[in-house]
Amino acid sequence: MNKKEELERWAQLLRYDVVRMISNANSGHPGGSLSAADIAACLYFNEMNIRPDEPDWPDRDRFILSKGHAAPVLYAALARKGYFSIETLKTLRTAGSMLQGHPDIHTPGVDMTTGCLGQGLSAGCGMALSARLDKKSYRVYVMMGCGEMNEGQVWESVMSAAHFKLDNILVILDYNQLQFDGSVREVLNPGSMKKRWEGFNWNVIEINGHDINEILSSFKKAKETKDIPTVIIADTIKGRGVKFIEKDYMWHSLMDNKKFTEYAEQMREELKNADSFYADRLW
Amino acid sequence: MQTASMRTAYGEALVEAGRENKNIVVLEADLSKATKTSLFAKAFPERFFNIGIAEQNMMSMAAGFATCGKVPFATALAVFASMRALEQVRTSVCIGNLNVKIGAPYGGLATAENGPTHQCISDINMMRGLPNMTVLAPSDAVSCKACVHWAVKHKGPVYIRILRDGEPVLYEKKEDVNIENGNRLHEGNDMAIICNGFTSHMALQAAEELTKEGMHVTVHDIFCIKPIAADVILDIAQKCKRIITVEEHNIYGGLGSAVAEVISQSRPVPLKIMGVNDYFSDSGSHKDLLERAGLTVENIIRQVKDFVE
Numbered sequence: 367m368n369k370k371e372e373l374e375r376w377a378q379l380l381r382y383d384v385v386r387m388i389s390n391a392n393s394g395h396p397g398g399s400l401s402a403a404d405i406a407a408c409l410y411f412n413e414m415n416i417r418p419d420e421p422d423w424p425d426r427d428r429f430i431l432s433k434g435h436a437a438p439v440l441y442a443a444l445a446r447k448g449y450f451s452i453e454t455l456k457t458l459r460t461a462g463s464m465l466q467g468h469p470d471i472h473t474p475g476v477d478m479t480t481g482c483l484g485q486g487l488s489a490g491c492g493m494a495l496s497a498r499l500d501k502k503s504y505r506v507y508v509m510m511g512c513g514e515m516n517e518g519q520v521w522e523s524v525m526s527a528a529h530f531k532l533d534n535i536l537v538i539l540d541y542n543q544l545q546f547d548g549s550v551r552e553v554l555n556p557g558s559m560k561k562r563w564e565g566f567n568w569n570v571i572e573i574n575g576h577d578i579n580e581i582l583s584s585f586k587k588a589k590e591t592k593d594i595p596t597v598i599i600a601d602t603i604k605g606r607g608v609k610f611i612e613k614d615y616m617w618h619s620l621m622d623n624k625k626f627t628e629y630a631e632q633m634r635e636e637l638k639n640a641d642s643f644y645a646d647r648l649w
Numbered sequence: 650m651q652t653a654s655m656r657t658a659y660g661e662a663l664v665e666a667g668r669e670n671k672n673i674v675v676l677e678a679d680l681s682k683a684t685k686t687s688l689f690a691k692a693f694p695e696r697f698f699n700i701g702i703a704e705q706n707m708m709s710m711a712a713g714f715a716t717c718g719k720v721p722f723a724t725a726l727a728v729f730a731s732m733r734a735l736e737q738v739r740t741s742v743c744i745g746n747l748n749v750k751i752g753a754p755y756g757g758l759a760t761a762e763n764g765p766t767h768q769c770i771s772d773i774n775m776m777r778g779l780p781n782m783t784v785l786a787p788s789d790a791v792s793c794k795a796c797v798h799w800a801v802k803h804k805g806p807v808y809i810r811i812l813r814d815g816e817p818v819l820y821e822k823k824e825d826v827n828i829e830n831g832n833r834l835h836e837g838n839d840m841a842i843i844c845n846g847f848t849s850h851m852a853l854q855a856a857e858e859l860t861k862e863g864m865h866v867t868v869h870d871i872f873c874i875k876p877i878a879a880d881v882i883l884d885i886a887q888k889c890k891r892i893i894t895v896e897e898h899n900i901y902g903g904l905g906s907a908v909a910e911v912i913s914q915s916r917p918v919p920l921k922i923m924g925v926n927d928y929f930s931d932s933g934s935h936k937d938l939l940e941r942a943g944l945t946v947e948n949i950i951r952q953v954k955d956f957v958e
Binding site for chain 2 (some may be wrong): 424428461464469472477478479480481482487488490491492493494495497498499500518519522523525526529530534555
């Protein structure tokens with residue numbers, strides 16, 4: 367199995383975990399979790415320099431899920447990396463669980479509390495400047511959402527990262543074109559997202575956010591870009607991988623858990639029969 | 650009475666602390682000449698970050714710094730630090746109990762002539778409502794410095810409400826200042842005044858005047874409004890039987906409320922809360938605005954006498 371094939375399988379497994387977790391919890395945000403799964407797989411299983419057995423390792427790369435409602439895909443990646451058990455995923459959103467509805471810095475592997483949109487890149491700027499002060503080479507990865515682009519603080523932080531020339535920050539914009547109340551155009555038309563970021567003096571790379579090779583090569587290009595920060599605008603499909611919710615903004619949040627739970631079972635069967643990779647990893 | 654500038658004391662304390670602790674960084678929202686973080690910028694340019702007029706971004710950035718072992722002092726006028734960026738302070742900073750310090754000059758009515766938009770009589774209330782947040786309000790330049798040094802040693806978020814210029818000096822040196830318990834400025838058993846900030850010197854003067862008339866009033870200067878020193882408040886309640894609180898803040902949600910929360914649950918005694926009576930003030934000299942709010946030596950004396958009878 368080559369790297370691409372392996373990462374595709376990890377992404378698919380993260381999707382399975384997301385569907386299971388949300389179905390189990392009977393609440394959560396499937397659409398934006400599923401659109402981010404390929405990127406999350408590439409970050410956690412290839413790109414980032416991290417130590418799951420030492421979550422607070424000072425030299426680790428940081429990851430901030432600024433679009434915090436996609437927490438399930440982050441938790442899935444953390445569990446699959448060994449930050450905590452797969453069993454823990456069953457406790458999402460329940461009292462006493464370490465897995466809050468949105469990411470909380472107390473959870474092992476979570477580098478910043480997020481979910482109140484617009485704050486993640488700001489925190490990332492603080493981390494990136496700390497790296498510079500301490501002469502450390504770790505990088506800061508921030509995943510943002512397209513609805514999040516409505517928030518004014520986003521553009522404050524975009525200005526800051528460019529002003530301070532933070533080339534150790536990489537923003538990945540999960541641009542699935544849908545937010546809670548509809549398409550980004552209908553709710554608050556952003557115009558050209560590419561021109562926006564370029565206007566703030568960022569290096570902009572546009573990719574298909576579901577193509578593993580494109581994701582990996584964009585990470586590489588970002589690392590090679592000096593003196594200005596890079597944003598990857600990833601063209602993605604909300605709900606990717608669960609056909610009946612794809613591109614349906616109504617499924618930003620869980621709509622019909624009976625249907626969703628049936629799908630989780632169906633997915634389990636499909637994966638079990640698909641490939642030995644999944645066999646002992648399903649729950 | 651000798652006076653000194655609290656905001657200058659803030660800037661000087663940052664420099665002192667920055668010399669001792671290399672992890673201290675200062676974040677500023679384009680008012681460094683006013684907040685006196687300019688002093689730190691000059692001493693340690695590599696650890697000073699002017700974020701521009703973007704307080705929300707600044708607070709979340711401070712949170713990011715704190716996760717990397719830095720001790721950020723995010724500085725903005727009290728009105729913006731406590732309200733423009735309130736949700737960022739809550740989410741980015743307080744939920745994670747991150748080690749962010751917020752320096753907030755121009756608290757209370759101290760921006761006087763700038764009018765109600767820039768005055769800040771609600772900050773203590775806002776900050777007190779946030780779990781994990783410690784709320785400090787020094788009363789002079791010396792206690793301001795003490796608060797900064799105390800905040801550096803304390804792990805977790807701290808809000809420091811600072812005033813402006815010309816505050817009467819109440820303490821000789823910062824070692825005299827007891828941040829956690831507050832300081833006794835005057836002793837007496839007839840009544841107690843619990844005060845903070847700019848009103849503390851007024852309360853002291855009032856007590857001295859009242860002594861001449863044979864009334865003996867305790868005056869206690871509180872720096873730490875949250876967590877408030879409940880034992881100290883209860884001792885005062887037991888000894889003095891009546892308490893007046895005085896603050897340059899809305900009568901709702903500030904020092905008076907904090908004192909009421911303590912005594913009403915353990916040792917109820919009559920309480921009178923002096924402050925800004927729930928209105929937006931207008932432009933004017935600090936002195937005129939304080940007079941309008943009834944925050945004067947004369948009015949404190951009057952209120953004490955009324956309360957006894």
